[in-house]
Amino acid sequence: MNTVELLKKGARDLAWFVKGVMGEDAYDKYRAHHESRHPGADATPVLTEREFWRDQTDRQDTNPQGRCC
Amino acid sequence: MGTRPRTPHESTEGAGVLDRDPALLAVALDQTTHDAEEAHWTPAKIAIWGGISLLGGLSWVMLAVVRGETVNAIWFVFAAVCTYLIGYRFYSNYIQKHLLRPDDRRATPAEYKADGKDYAATDRRVLFGHHFAAIAGAGPLVGPVLAAQMGYLPGTIWIIVGVVLAGAVQDYLVLFFSMRRGGRSLGQMARDELGKVGGTAALIATLAIMVIIVAILALVVVNALAASPWGVFSVGMTIPIALLMGCYLRFFRPGKVTEVSIIGFVLLLAAIVGGGMISNTEWGAAFFHVDPLPLAIGIIIYGFVAAILPVWLLLAPRDYLSTFMKIGTIGMLAIAIIIVRPEISVPAFSEFTANGGPVVSGSLFPFLFVTIACGALSGFHALIASGTTPKLIEKERQTRFIGYGGMLMESFVAIMALVAAVSIDRGIYFAMNSSPALTGGTVEGAVAFVNSLGLTGVNLTPDMLTQTAKDVGEASIVSRTGGAPTLSVGLAHIMQQVAGGSGMMAFWYHFAIMFEALFILTAVDAGTRVARFMLQDSLGNFFPKFKNTSWRAGAWLTTGIMVLAWGAVLIMGVTDPLGGINTLFPLFGIANQLLAAIALAVCMAIVAKRGMFTYLWIVALPLAFAAVVTISASFLKIFSTVPAVGYFAQNRVFSEALAAGETSFGTAKTVAAMEAVVRNTMVQGILSVLFVVLAIIVMVTAIQATWRSWKSRDFGTNEDPAVPSQMFAPSGFLPTPAEKELGASWEAQARLEKPGKAKR
Structure with missing residues (x-):
């Protein structure tokens, strides 16, 4: 691997890490989970991205998590 | 699954359910493979660990033995990092091998309860970041600053040794036990293990502690922003x-x-x-000059509104911002300290080690150990480690990296805060951290007070205070108590040497203030919400209507109660004629350590129930220490006859003065102020009594549970039943060679099944 490729890979990994820590990959994970459970066309509709994120914050309304001091 | 007794080994060894078809790829490495990899000491490995040990040892010698006129900050970094690495590699491994015995053939809740939302297997490195962001807050930044009064060494030793033997052990154990129980909360585990009395005491203690912690964090913000x-x-x-x-x-x-x-x-x-x-x-x-009292009222109103607004509007975005800032700023500070390597002229032990001083009252033992809670041993983490993290973990063995390793990282934050605090001039430090009651809040008063302390090498001039205030863009830095302003001056001092020069000091100072205020306000908001749900749940036992959390009036009422509770403590701190933070901070530390004692007590009962008495000391050691520290600190606060230390002693002195018809006493200059002291010390004293009684109840029930297990030899577990795992992932930050090999086979298989969708 040359330097450019190495830098590219580094940047990709960093972006992956930041997105993961910030929780941005939550929808992708949900989709992947749903597809693995219901392969192919399935009757249960997948939440759209917008619905998913709404649902996510709304669930936090009823199930809050503490932050530390 | 309930309490069906199982022998402790049934779940890890020989449980038929976990046997896997040998034709399939393995989901875990054998214990023998792990052992062989560990026991395989290549020359390179020996050289690296030899080097780490030597460097760590040398650093401790430089800090503790040589301690010349000045000591370079880089030794703090090396001493900390090398000790963490050794503690992680050897001690946490020992705990893993003998006490917890994780079994990667078992599915974690993230796998067997997977719903793609709350329960979702998360890459260990990402989860480490998550977990760290959830546990690290303002606590490790404030405590070490206040403890710097005693010199740099006591705090450094406690932060580093404490985390390896106590704090990280607690986090690791709670995370592991909660993971084995489907992500059950600490309160639920307390009920399961300690029965009704212990469980209820733990619940009340948690709620009360939450109130205190939110109040004192809010007080830190008020002190940082007032005027x-x-x-x-x-x-x-x-x-x-x-x-x-x-x-x-x-x-x-x-x-x-x-x-x-x-x-x-x-x-x-x-x-x-x-x-x-x-x-x-x-x-x-x-317009933006706000006095402490209106500011406190503003924060109380904010706390109420923020806690009833929908999460998406305020809490969630604030959370994103605070995570972003937290990881960025902490990384930046670490790099800056390594680049700048400030020389530290604070003595190893100060004049105030034995009997306390203007910042922290009371002797080193036990008050050092309650002043620095977060960073060394923080009970609050038990709530996080039994909250979101256990529901996201991929494999059982990863609990070591995330639980133990995550806490080491927080400890490092505390060390950096300590370095930042001791890198500023000692005279300025005491001028900033002595209460207005002592300095009079003026430059002249502060100079006179600090110079009267008779500190070696300290000669404070009015010019130093006005110049520093000017540099950081503040009207005054006298008596800016609470730790946050001091840390910010230290951070600004270090950062301006890396970027911007002295012209940028004001920017960095306010950057640091913002950074701390941001996550304190998030903690205030989230803490109020969590406390509200706990209260609703408890009230629901008597008035079933409260169980319905979407009932608006109930939600508002319980939120209001919680806000009033911490708001009252906050107002008390802000108006306290004795200085506020100095009298309240011990309560924060005691509360946090008592929560740690509760968490460790629950862990001890679990370990005993598993029948692992040989290794019970791993839990009993930090538990005994936390118990001794917090109970003796509480008792001093309750029974000490020294007014500066004992709440009731202070109360008596002021009551007597009032009865004698005096109109001013000590730092309280009016009758109203004297009455405030009488009121405040009574409340603080009662809170101390409440905490210590609850914690003793929990510890006694835990010892009873342990004794019952020892006596009856009726071992069992409240763990969820074992479910076989269908996936593999490495356990540490870097995969070992054997893990890499197995991981590669899994990747090859995934490519075969899903061409073109190669996973990382």
């Missing part, structure tokens, strides 16, 4: 910025979390720069 127009403006701007981010995510671009965080971060920087400009204008300085 600081710049700070009030820039921190105040975080509210509209968060609202904007919330709407952006809700209506415009859902899920673009990183993007919105970057936008928020840029706006935040603009708010800091703008705050500087506004505080320079006459109207700005007048």
Whole structure:
């Protein structure tokens, strides 16, 4: 691997890490989970991205998590 | 699954359910493979660990034995990092091997309860970041600053040794036990293991501790922002910025979390720069100059409103911003300390080690250990480690990296805070951290007071105080207690040497204030919400209607009760004639350590129930220490006859003075102030009694449970039944060679099944 490729890979990994820590990959994970459970066309509709994120914050309304001091 | 007794080994060895078809790829490495890899000491490995040990040993010698006129900050970094590495590699491995015995053939809750939302297997490195962001807050930044009064060495030793033997052990154990129980909370585990009495005491203690912690964190923010127009403006701007981010995510671009965080971060920087400009204008300085009491009332109102607003509008975006800032700033500070390597002239042990001083009252033992809670041993982490993290973990063995390793990282934050605090001039340190009651709040008063302390090498001049205040863009830095301003001066001092020079000091100072205020306000909001749900749940046992959490009136009422509870403590701290933070901070530390004692007591009962008495000392050691520290600190606060230490002693002295008809006493200059002292010390004293009684109940029930297990030899577990895992992932940050090999086979298989969709 040359330097450019190495830098590219580094940047990709960093972006992956930041997105993961910030929780941005939550929808992708949900989709992947749903597809693995219901392969192919399935009757249960997948939440759209917008619905998913709404649902996510709304669930936090009823199930809050503490932050530390 | 309930309490069906199982032998402790049934779940790890020989449980038929976990046997896997040998034709399939393995989901775990054999224990023998792990052992062989560990026992395989290549020359390179020996050289690396030899080097780490030597460097660590040398650093400790430089800090503790040589300690010349000055000591370089880099030795703190090396001593900490080398000790952490050794503690992680050897001690946490020992705990893993003998006490916890994780079994990667078992599925974790993230796998067997997977719903793609709350329970979702998360890459260990990402989860480490998550977990760290959830446990690290303002605590490790404030405690070490206050403890710097005793010199640099006591705090350094406690932070580093304490985390290896106590704090990280607690986090690791709680995380592991909660993971084995489907992510059950500490309160539920306490009920399962300790029965009704112990469980109820643990619940009440947790609720009371939550109130104290939120109140004292809020007090830190009030002290940092009072009479600081710049700070009030820039921190105040975080509210509209968060609202904007919330709407952006809700209506415009859902899920673009990183993007919105970057936008928020840029706006935040603009708010800091703008705050500087506004505080320079006459109207700005007048408009944003807020006194402590109205500021406290403002925060109380904010706390109530923030806790009843929907999460998406304020809490979620604030959370993103605070995670972003936290990881960025802490990384930045670490790099800056390594680049700048400040020389530290604070003595190893100060004049105040034995009997306390103006910042922390009382002797080193036990008050060092309650002043520095977060960073060494923090009970609050038990709530996080039994909250979200156990539901996201991929493999059992990863609990070591995330639980133990995550806490080491927080400890390192505490060390950096300590370095920042001891890198500023000692005279300035005491001028900033002595209460206005001692300094009179004026430059002259502070100079006179600090120079009267008779500290070696300290010669404070009025010019030093006015110049520093000017540099950081504040009207005054005298008696800016609470730790946050001191840390910010230290951080600004270090950062300006890396970027911007002295002209940038004001920016860095307010950047640091913003950074701390941001996650304190998030903690206030989230803490109020969690406390409200706990209260609703408890009230629901008597009035079933409260169980319905979507019942508006009930939610508002319980939120109001919790806000009033911490608000009362906050107001008490703000108006306290004795200085507030000095009298209240011990309560914060004691509360946090008592929660740790409760968490460790629950862990001890679990370990005993598993029948692993040979290794019970791993839990009993930190538990005994936490118990001794907190109970003796509480008893001193309750029974000490020294007014500066004992709440009731102080109360008596002031009551007697009032009865004698005196109109001013000590630092209280009016009858009303004297009455406030009488009131405050009574409340603080009663809180101390409550905490210590609850913690003793929990510990006694835990010892009873342990004794029952020992006596009856009736071992069992409240764990969820074992479910076989169907996936593999390495356990540490870097995969071992054997893990790499197995991981490669899994990847090859995934490519075969899903061509073109290679996973990382």
